[in-house]
Amino acid sequence: MWNKNIEAFIGFDSEYQDADIVLFGAPFDGTTSFRPGTRFAGKAIRSESMGIETYSPYQDRDLCELNLFDAGELEFAFGNTNRVLQKIEETTRTILEDHKIPFMIGGEHLVTLGSVRAVFEKYPDLHIIHLDAHTDLRNDYLGEELSHATVIRRVWDLVGDKKIFQFGIRSGEKYEFEFAREHNTIRKFDLEGFQSCIDYLKGKPVYFTLDLDVLDPSIFPGTGTPEAGGVTFKELLNAVLQLKDLNIVGCDMNELSPQYDQSGVSTAVACKLVREIALAIGGR
Numbered sequence: 001m002w003n004k005n006i007e008a009f010i011g012f013d014s015e016y017q018d019a020d021i022v023l024f025g026a027p028f029d030g031t032t033s034f035r036p037g038t039r040f041a042g043k044a045i046r047s048e049s050m051g052i053e054t055y056s057p058y059q060d061r062d063l064c065e066l067n068l069f070d071a072g073e074l075e076f077a078f079g080n081t082n083r084v085l086q087k088i089e090e091t092t093r094t095i096l097e098d099h100k101i102p103f104m105i106g107g108e109h110l111v112t113l114g115s116v117r118a119v120f121e122k123y124p125d126l127h128i129i130h131l132d133a134h135t136d137l138r139n140d141y142l143g144e145e146l147s148h149a150t151v152i153r154r155v156w157d158l159v160g161d162k163k164i165f166q167f168g169i170r171s172g173e174k175y176e177f178e179f180a181r182e183h184n185t186i187r188k189f190d191l192e193g194f195q196s197c198i199d200y201l202k203g204k205p206v207y208f209t210l211d212l213d214v215l216d217p218s219i220f221p222g223t224g225t226p227e228a229g230g231v232t233f234k235e236l237l238n239a240v241l242q243l244k245d246l247n248i249v250g251c252d253m254n255e256l257s258p259q260y261d262q263s264g265v266s267t268a269v270a271c272k273l274v275r276e277i278a279l280a281i282g283g284r
Contacts, residue, residue, distance in 0.1 A: 007046050008070035009274060011054040011063025019069035021101045021282050023274075024091060026111040026252075027073050028084050031147040035224040037257035041270070042073050042105045044258040049271045058241060059279050066282040069100075081110070081146050088114025092250065096122050101281060105274070106254025108148040108224070109136060112209045113155060119250040120158050123205035126249070128155060128164040129197065131239065132211035133227035135172030135186075137179050148255075156183060165201075167191045167239070168214040171227045191231055191239050198242045208243060208251040210277075212270060222266025224257045233269060240276050248281040 012023055025042025032038065054063040074091060076084045088104070092115045095102040104115050109132070120126045130136075136152040139145065146154070156164055164184040168191060169177075180186040187193050213223045216230035256270045 007043075008072075009046050009271075010049040010052065011275070012068040012070035014067040014069050016069045016071070018067045019100055020067045021103050021278055022069050022071055022095045023103045023105065023278075024071040025073035025105045026084075026088050026107040026114070028076055028078075028106070028111055029108045029224075030078055030081055030084065031110050031141075031144065032108050032224055033141060033147070033149055035257060035260065037259050038106055038108045038224060038255055040258055041107065041254070041256035044267045045105060045256070045270050045274060046070070048264060048267045049274070051268060052271050052275060054275070056275060056279050058237065058276060061279045063275060063278060066278065068278060068282065085110070085114035085117070085146070089117045092118035093121065096250075101248065102250045103278065104252040106252060109209075109211050109254050110146060110148045110151045111254060112252050113146070113151050115250055115252055116155050116158065116207055119205075119207050123249055125205060126159055126163065127201055127204050127206050128159060129201070129206060129208045130164060130166045130211075131168050131191070131209070131214045131236070132166065133168060133171050133213040133230055134211070134225065135166070135169050135176035135180055136211075137176040138173065153179075165197045167194060167197075168231050170229050189229065191235050194239050194242065198245055201246055204247065205249045206246045208248055208277075208281075210251075210253045210273070211255045212253065212266075212273075213255050215269070220266050220269055222258055222261030223255050224260070225255075236273070237276060240273065240280055243277065243280040251277060251281065253277065
């Protein structure tokens with residue numbers, strides 16, 4: 001389906017047909033409600049990935065030991081959110097049909113919906129792990145039902161009650177937290193209880209979605225909607241390492257806006273997390 005990307009994430013250099021995990025970018029930020037710029041995340045992550053190693057001392061594994069393919073960035077016709085989500089859905093579906101794990105780099109968080117639609121089609125008992133600063137459970141935002149502020153509500157429309165596990169949440173409307181308590185499993189402010197979640201989800205198909213603003217902005221300022229009081233890198237890394245015990249059938253990482261952190265630290269953090277996620281879910 002794809003040729004090798006000219007500038008690929010470090011270590012993602014297998015041929016498509018041989019790959020177990022396919023990385024692709026969804027450079028869309030058309031519904032961003034505060035500071036846009038996540039459309040530039042994928043290219044920045046690929047470029048800056050050359051500043052890290054393929055080897056992870058945390059997992060004693062190397063990306064070169066896995067079959068990984070980088071498909072590059074999707075091309076979108078901006079101004080039509082439904083078409084963007086449709087293209088993401090079609091891309092994810094193709095990857096799944098070829099018996100590979102889709103790993104999407106956003107972009108704003110709404111892109112998750114397109115990928116989850118395809119994964120849910122194949123795995124109707126799909127469960128979601130959602131790490132984020134924000135609930136993303138509004139039914140609409142300024143009258144729009146498709147928004148990065150509504151994405152998890154739209155995912156709930158698909159998977160239903162008690163299939164979504166939210167961690168690190170520290171911002172949202174009061175009714176969103178009430179909705180989460182009734183319909184999802186939510187942990188405010190931190191990642192405590194993550195191990196119990198992992199134990200419960202073993203053997204079930206799981207989609208992992210990581211909004212990088214779950215991190216404290218002192219660690220990760222390069223995001224469009226920073227929220228004080230977030231988790232540390234080490235806390236997030238420990239959670240990511242536990243993914244190795246799950247049947248991850250799809251995942252994404254989103255909401256890096258590299259231009260808001262001229263030091264490049266936020267992009268470097270994102271690069272390291274791509275490596276650790278790929279190693280945790282790959283080669284099982």
